[in-house]
Amino acid sequence: MLLTSEDIKKTLSRVQDPDLKRDLVSLGMIQSIQIEGKKVSFKVVLTTPACPLKEVIKNNCLEALEEDHGKEWEWEIFMTSQVTTVREATPILPEVKNIIAIASGKGGVGKSTTSVNLAVALAKSGAKVGLIDADISGPSIPTMFNVEGEQPAVKKVGEKNTIIPITQYGVKLMSIGFLTPADSAVVWRGPMASSALRQFIADVEWGELDYLLIDLPPGTSDIHLTMVQTVPVTGAVIVTTPQKIALADANKGLSMFKQPQINVPVLGVIENMAYFTPEELPENKYYLFGKDGGKKLAEKYQVPFLGEVPIVQSIRESGDTGYPAVLKVGPTQDAYMNLAESVARQIAIRNASSEKTTIVEVKA
Numbered sequence: 605m606l607l608t609s610e611d612i613k614k615t616l617s618r619v620q621d622p623d624l625k626r627d628l629v630s631l632g633m634i635q636s637i638q639i640e641g642k643k644v645s646f647k648v649v650l651t652t653p654a655c656p657l658k659e660v661i662k663n664n665c666l667e668a669l670e671e672d673h674g675k676e677w678e679w680e681i682f683m684t685s686q687v688t689t690v691r692e693a694t695p696i697l698p699e700v701k702n703i704i705a706i707a708s709g710k711g712g713v714g715k716s717t718t719s720v721n722l723a724v725a726l727a728k729s730g731a732k733v734g735l736i737d738a739d740i741s742g743p744s745i746p747t748m749f750n751v752e753g754e755q756p757a758v759k760k761v762g763e764k765n766t767i768i769p770i771t772q773y774g775v776k777l778m779s780i781g782f783l784t785p786a787d788s789a790v791v792w793r794g795p796m797a798s799s800a801l802r803q804f805i806a807d808v809e810w811g812e813l814d815y816l817l818i819d820l821p822p823g824t825s826d827i828h829l830t831m832v833q834t835v836p837v838t839g840a841v842i843v844t845t846p847q848k849i850a851l852a853d854a855n856k857g858l859s860m861f862k863q864p865q866i867n868v869p870v871l872g873v874i875e876n877m878a879y880f881t882p883e884e885l886p887e888n889k890y891y892l893f894g895k896d897g898g899k900k901l902a903e904k905y906q907v908p909f910l911g912e913v914p915i916v917q918s919i920r921e922s923g924d925t926g927y928p929a930v931l932k933v934g935p936t937q938d939a940y941m942n943l944a945e946s947v948a949r950q951i952a953i954r955n956a957s958s959e960k961t962t963i964v965e966v967k968a
Contacts, residue, residue, distance in 0.1 A: 750926025
């Protein structure tokens with residue numbers, strides 16, 4: 605019995621992407637079909653290298669092929685990826701596929717720690733990642749990446765000076781901390797801080813990126829409005845802790861993105877410091893600040909709950925030493941890698957089901 609590429613596609617058109625709820629063929633995920641004798645090879649192009657369902661999709665393809673064509677064929681399935689985007693081509697960040705805002709209602713909930721580990725986890729999965737430290741008055745990214753004291757290079761492109769971002773752990777970085785002395789306070793009014801963020805977005809050579817994360821300052825401020833008015837944001841991730849006061853502020857941050865005039869899709873909620881786990885008793889969980897607060901917030905607004913991160917001493921130590929916790933084998937690495945998969949998954953779902961992202965026009 606002879607097989608053709610059309611036979612293979614017909615079979616694989618019964619296999620669905622579990623998240624996108626559409627078949628692999630109509631999604632354009634089946635590519636490069638080759639048939640040589642009794643050997644058939646093809647590529648499955650996933651929507652992100654951080655896809656948590658990679659093996660599920662591969663096994664579903666194999667089962668469908670064996671069911672239709674028997675087991676005498678040798679099936680060689682290559683799992684690869686191409687991150688999706690719905691961004692329109694714009695003069696600013698033309699090669700960046702997805703811009704993700706990381707926000708919180710209040711300070712002290714571990715938003716920057718989450719941003720750092722999320723960025724490194726996505727890079728570790730094989731994605732091209734950048735991170736902007738938009739907290740102009742309290743930059744922490746240089747410390748958390750162990751690049752304090754480093755200064756970005758500047759090159760002339762035509763008549764314009766372009767900043768070359770610092771790269772560490774596979775992530776391109778930009779922060780006001782690279783441009784000011786570490787021990788000096790940045791005391792700027794709102795317009796100056798907003799101008800700095802615009803420069804970080806428009807005057808930095810970011811190049812080709814799958815994900816550009818923007819670590820926003822706490823609250824809702826000029827910086828947030830500047831961001832959505834400068835670039836089309838793919839979606840926002842809200843970071844909170846379980847206790848009531850943090851949830852009340854996270855509620856405001858989340859509702860800001862959902863306002864009709866802003867209308868940035870919320871990809872989901874991350875609950876940080878969800879429980880305390882002693883290093884010597886990794887199976888024990890102590891809910892110091894309450895339980896399931898982030899999950900309830902996600903349910904209230906009908907957005908995904910992306911996961912939780914425990915309080916572990918090594919996470920704090922990693923922030924101080926500049927070696928992110930996601931790089932150390934153990935439960936915290938697993939937690940952050942799972943978060944990265946959840947975020948990448950929601951981005952892919954958002955890109956497949958929602959309209960193109962546009963710059964927000966906020967009227968005074």
